[in-house]
Amino acid sequence: MVPHAYYRYFLWIAIAATFCLLAAEFTSLQRRQQNPAVDSASAGAPVENARLPPASSEILIPRQIWQIFFAPPDVKTLDKGSTYASDWISMAPGYLYTLVGDEDAAAFVDSSFASSRPDVAATFHALKNPGQKSDFLRYLLLWHRGxxxxxxxxxxxxxxxxxxxxxxxxREIGLVVGLEWDSARDGYYDENTRDVQFCQWTIAAAPGHPVLGRMVNHTIAALHDVARQQGRTLDQADFSNFQILNSTGPAAWTDVVFEEIRERDSRVKGLKDLTDLRSPRYFGDLVVLPVESFRAEFSDEWGLNGWRKDRRALVRHYYRGGWRTHD
Incomplete structure (x- = not known):
């Protein structure tokens, strides 16, 4: 009977711990609803958070946080309580925070590329899927502004x-990317996932970084290639989930980043050479972070994975995006 007693004891401890974590999560949600950092009216406007001025040393990546909100057709305003804008502002003292909406995106693209790169502006305006537009816009923002x-x-x-x-x-870093998927840790996923895949829900970059320029050109070519295969113009083309992943999404981003890495380090022959990454790996001014860095889990957020030592979780992704089509 003693083993059963211990089992019940530990079961109650697990239940109590889970309840406490859920309560903390709920409290955090209430805090964001009561103290929103940004609303729909501030889209496109920078919000300065300079309580702790940054160090004076020069860095390549500007102290600027970007987020994008493209409202669905039936939504007029941003649900402030559903975002983590306040967390980004509080975790980035000395940074500017900018939320980019539909009108701001169009104005940015036209002012930045209509004359110098009309193919960029035309491609952006032709996209109908909000996920693809958001993908393309993040590359353009980072490439042009950093x-x-x-x-x-x-x-x-x-x-x-x-x-x-x-x-x-x-001071030497111009591009920060994290692993979204690592076959050595995660095992088999599906046919659309590379052995190692870089996430593009969080990226940090210096303006004008060559990987971003390469990604912009790759995206334009991939999008128009799909349209040509269908005998349509880009604004009339239909994109499957696979085509989205491989034109603007993480599969395309992975291919472009890896192409750059392979050119910089001849020892890297394939994506599997980056599996089981346990600490940041540098390729010139490009740094690759381990999979837990930008793909934190529930246990990471509440400090239950402290045994990782220096393998710290930096960003948690809640996977609420709605880019997928019903193919």
């Missing part, structure tokens, strides 16, 4: 300044 982009359904767990980049190294 900074840190993260999806609306993400929450930073540690200050952005502490993203596992030593102060001396930080």
């Amino acid at each position: 900074g840190t982009y993260s999806d609306m359904d993400t929450r930073p767990l540690v200050p952005v300044e502490d993203w596992l980049l030593p102060p001396g190294k930080r």
Whole structure:
């Protein structure tokens, strides 16, 4: 009977711990609803958070946070309580925060690319799927302005300044990417996933970084290739989930980033050479972070994975995006 007594004891402890974590999650949600950092009226306007001025040392990546909100047809305003904008602002003192909406996106693209790269502007305006537009826009924002982009359904767990980049190294970093998927840890997923896949729900980059320029060109070519195969113009083309992933999404992003890595380091022959990454790996000014960095789990957020030591979780993604089509 003693083993059963111990079992019941530990079961009650597990239930109590789960209840406490859920209560904390609910409290956090209430806090965001009562103290929203941004609403629909502030889309496109920078919000300065300078309570703790940044160090004076020069860095390549601007202290700027970008987020994108494209409202669905039946939604007129942003549900402030459903976002983590306040978390991003509080975790990035000294940074500017900008939420980019539909009108702001169009104005940015026209002012930045209509004359110098009309193919960029025309491609952006032709896209109908909001997920594809958001994908393309994040690359354009980072390429033209630089900074840190993260999806609306993400929450930073540690200050952005502490993203596992030593102060001396930080001055040399021009692109920060994290693993979304690692076959060594995650096992088989599906045929659309690479052995190692880079996430694009959170990216930090210096303006003009060549990987972003390469990604913009890759995206334009891939999108128009699909349209040509269908005998349609881009604004009339239909994209499957597979085509979205491989034109603007993480599969395309992975291919472009990996192409750059392979050119910089001849020892890297295939994506499997990046599996089971346990610490940041540097390729010139490009740094790749382990899978838990931008893909934190529930246990990471509440400090239950402290045994990882230096393998800190930085961002939690809640997967609330609605980019997929019903194919």
